[in-house]
């Protein structure tokens with residue numbers, strides 16, 4: 001009896017601790033609830049990878065001839081107090097079932113983890129994403145756009161015009177990856193688009209790689225400004241060399257976009273995130289951690 005009384009007495013403070021602990025856990029869960037943010041947050045998601053046998057294609061002057069390189073394919077979720085934006089959607093997550101991925105032309109592409117599974121880790125489904133913006137229409141950026149037909153799709157008018165042109169449709173393989181977006185809820189823009197109207201998330205036209213490529217400027221409360229390249233650059237060495245890749249659709253436009261991008265980066269004192277550069281991805285908080 002005495003022993004059990006002591007046990008009850010000993011357990012009482014433990015019960016308090018248990019209640020406190022569950023309250024703390026509940027509070028933490030609430031803090032992480034989507035939409036509960038008071039300032040923008042950035043999540044960097046793994047949306048694929050590309051092993052390149054020879055980077056020669058990435059500079060017209062031969063600077064990268066014979067170099068192998070491993071590129072990352074990220075997606076970026078911006079959780080803003082007024083809504084959620086996904087910047088680029090990576091490779092089609094259906095590729096995750098292919099253990100060796102897809103190879104062709106010296107490029108070996110794969111998806112290790114599904115975008116929808118990563119969103120689920122945050123308690124989100126594709127239907128929770130208000131806006132999806134594509135830096136451009138290539139399959140390593142638009143691959144999962146079809147998951148977000150309920151979202152508003154933000155595109156530069158020039159990119160949209162090209163994507164559904166007869167020239168682009170003729171590239172059947174590429175066109176098939178985004179053909180479903182024909183019926184998406186579109187928000188087209190020229191020049192720049194301030195997504196939430198408060199200057200924290202601005203998408204800016206940066207043509208050249210494709211006719212309507214765009215870049216994204218994000219202003220975070222603690223981390224400051226970040227500038228996302230889309231495919232204006234492919235890797236850090238490409239930025240240093242201001243390289244013009246072989247497959248550039250308009251080289252003069254790309255040169256001008258590079259000038260404007262670097263001016264903007266300097267004016268905003270922005271941290272540049274070259275999207276395919278592994279070092280830039282690795283320097284961001286590992287998902288599900290975030291930058292704010």
Ligand SMILES: [Zn+2]
Pocket residue numbers: 138140141231276
């Ligand atoms: Zn790309």
